[in-house]
Amino acid sequence: MFTPNRYILKTAVLVGVALACLIFLKDRAPSIRVAFLDSVTPILASSHAVIAKAGAMLPFASLRDENRFLRARVDSLTRTIREMEPLGAENRRLRDLLAFKKTVPYTTVAAQVIGRDPSNWSNVVIIDKGMGQGVKNQRAVLSVKGLVGRLVEVGRSSSKILLITDPNSRVGVVIARNRQGGILVGRPDGTCKMIYISLDSDVSPGDWVITAGFGTVFPKDILVGKVIKVDKEPGRLYKYALVRPMQDLSKLEEVLCIR
């Protein structure tokens, strides 16, 4: 049993440790987190491997694998076609203006998702590639279907990706059909919200949303998702659009990190 004095002392020590952690670790959190993530990566990778092996032992595992491969191939080709559409429109527009600018092609590093953020508040996934494999911080991450997010913490052999469905994520996007711009923010239910769309703009459900290419993180014209609803923001002078990402990001398995 705890005596009152011992209890008070213990509580005071614990609260003191917590306060010390908050004060001293707050500014150093990113580097400590990266080091901690690197140290737990083997545990996460082996847990992920065990779960994958268990899944492979289920009935029809090989058929499911083949089906997944073929679906991935179809998704990849569909994405290529979708991304060609704005490129064609852009080509025509730029030729008209006689100011053609070549889009720089990008190379990628393939990575596997080995874990997720333990908190309910963040949509962050952990991948098995880090700076040792050429992954760099603040670069865009894609899947075969479209944009996934951006790298926010890069360790030696693992990294964290902030998904576009995270409320802290912001991506400059445009509607592919008419290049109407906006900012894409994440929502907790797995969809995204395109905000700051002007009231007189022509945006409707079914429009494809692509990256605008502003800034240095996200290259231009990467497929992001599809508009499912457009409405006026209550009390504001702009509209918003709900956007469904190209795939269910809660079931993400493999990604491509742009170098």
Place this chain on the structure above:
Amino acid sequence: MRRFRVYLLVLVALVLQMTVVCRIRISAAEPDLVFLIIVFVAIYFGKARALEVGLVAGLLEDALTFDIFGANIVAFSLTAIVVGGIHTKLFRDLKATQAATVFLASLSAMMIHLAYTSAFARHPSLSVAEYVTGIVVPTACYNAIIAVPLGTLFARFVNLDEPESIL
């Protein structure tokens, strides 16, 4: 020995949280196994032990998450103190009481978390109402449902019949 078992449970819960639990996610809600263990420690062993486990688990979660640092430490430890403070007044072996306690504790922990992150976040993109309806209430409901089977497993694993002074 019991303390070792509790921390082992916290570590296992953390690994499961990061690898398996996301597969049973419904919309934005997924059960928080680590938080459930803290609540069970508070229900069965009181606030001093729950505060200790809450601080350690909060620190581990803060080290692994992308949230603002300290949010989980504050939310877990404050909830541990509140639930642990009323644990002698609870019919703690009754499943309905456990589920109700977990539901209310989840609500309060997430509201503390929300207040902490709102205070430090630069540009919160969603309204409080969107957070509450989108994450807080669904997660609290999910936690309360999972608490019923998990409470039994917790009680068996930590062996409540052992002398209490060991933890």
